[in-house]
Amino acid sequence: DAGVIQSPRHEVTEMGQEVTLRCKPISGHDYLFWYRQTMMRGLELLIYFNNNVPIDDSGMPEDRFSAKMPNASFSTLKIQPSEPRDSAVYFCATRGQTTSTDTQYFGPGTRLTVL
Amino acid sequence: QKEVEQDPGPLSVPEGAIVSLNCTYSNSAFQYFMWYRQYSRKGPELLMYTYSSGNKEDGRFTAQVDKSSKYISLFIRDSQPSDSATYLCAMKAGGTSYGKLTFGQGTILTVHP
Numbered sequence: 667d668a669g670v671i672q673s674p675r676h677e678v679t680e681m682g683q684e685v686t687l688r689c690k691p692i693s694g695h696d697y698l699f700w701y702r703q704t705m706m707r708g709l710e711l712l713i714y715f716n717n718n719v720p721i722d723d724s725g726m727p728e729d730r731f732s733a734k735m736p737n738a739s740f741s742t743l744k745i746q747p748s749e750p751r752d753s754a755v756y757f758c759a760t761r762g763q764t765t766s767t768d769t770q771y772f773g774p775g776t777r778l779t780v781l
Numbered sequence: 782q783k784e785v786e787q788d789p790g791p792l793s794v795p796e797g798a799i800v801s802l803n804c805t806y807s808n809s810a811f812q813y814f815m816w817y818r819q820y821s822r823k824g825p826e827l828l829m830y831t832y833s834s835g836n837k838e839d840g841r842f843t844a845q846v847d848k849s850s851k852y853i854s855l856f857i858r859d860s861q862p863s864d865s866a867t868y869l870c871a872m873k874a875g876g877t878s879y880g881k882l883t884f885g886q887g888t889i890l891t892v893h894p
Binding site for chain 2: 777
């Protein structure tokens with residue numbers, strides 16, 4: 667398996683623009699998580715899905731952020747409009763129901779820079 | 782106050798040293814404790830997983846949990862330059878099929894030859 671796939675790997679945009687980050691989970695994994703990592707705040711959970719349904723979005727910082735999972739093979743995290751303080755590395759992670767150790771498998775991340 | 786506190790370091794040690802990484806937490810509901818390792822410009826990967834109090838050993842790595850003190854540790858013996866990475870502790874409450882992982886800020890470790 668190729669693991670969790672994220673695109674793009676790097677994104678540079680200007681303030682006010684819409685940004686869409688994409689994630690393809692590991693096949694068969696039914697939990698999907700979006701995290702944001704910064705030096706100041708560390709790794710923060712933004713939202714997670716179970717069987718394509720959003721379960722907890724309490725970590726989503728503002729209404730400018732939205733996430734969808736239209737099917738088991740794809741999820742997006744959208745920021746509209748983007749602001750410089752959104753600059754961070756965004757990770758997607760997935761987990762299988764049968765994983766006894768609750769292991770989350772992380773993608774390589776998308777490094778977002780908002781100018 | 783954060784639920785999980787972790788000294789971000791950075792920590793620099795010579796090859797062969799014993800490394801001790803620590804986290805403290807405030808939520809007594811946490812029952813599952815993990816250590817993730819994150820290499821530069823990569824996603825975190827699970828290194829150690831423990832349930833409740835006690836020790837767990839895997840090769841050069843030992844994870845300790847002291848629930849009475851709300852304190853967890855990761856020890857690395859005979860550290861190698863390839864151990865240079867950021868180490869994040871993570872915790873989860875029990876009682877449900879899935880609980881949110883709460884991460885520490887991560888400790889940056891450099892092992893120099």
